[in-house]
Amino acid sequence: MDIESSRLIIEPVTLDDGQMLIRNPMEYYYSHQIPYELDWPHDSLKVLLPLYLEDLENDDKALGYGPWIIKDKYKGNIIGEIGFNGFDDHENTLELGYQIIEKYQGAGYATEAVEAICQWAFYQGVKKITACCDKENKASQKVLKHNGFKKVGNEKGILIYEKLRKVYEKNYQSTNS
Secondary structure, three states: OEEEOOOEEEEEOOHHHHHHHHHOHHHHHHHHOOOOOOOOOOHHHHHHHHHHHHHHHHOHHHOOOOEEEEEEOOOOOEEEEEEEEEEEOOOOEEEEEEEEOHHHOOOOHHHHHHHHHHHHHHHOOOOEEEEEEEOOOHHHHHHHHHOOOEEEEEEOOEEEEEEEOOOOOOOOEEEOO
16 A cells, blocks of 8 residues: 655555564665665655564554655655654644655755645544654744644644544545555
């Protein structure tokens, strides 16, 4: 299951891919025949992977509710990652996070990826998506605002945003891989 937007392919991290990224990231690049990125995977993804993979081992329905890899649709190179952490069953809420490799920042990739993955999540029945960023991170604030997130809090310099589900049509493309 991949999400496709105008310039991006966004792929959920599978159990096999996640294990490769932990053991030997170079194996991941080689097996997928994609150009190597020195600055990827980010430290935040490396920290999240063991917990996410444990969830995947226990429940294959966790696929999609963790990290996703953002790739350039035409060149195949990795742009960064996006994904969810902290699914709340009772509130039907997800927490969104994303990281774009520095050399690709400022080109609108984060905005495009956030839009696509939010549409996917809302189509799955999620009612609310939250996101946090540092008050100094103007670029991330712009991405969230552009995607319809509203600022709902400020905790010690960390801004809290949320986006509520509206009636969405299936206007993203999903492909089975």
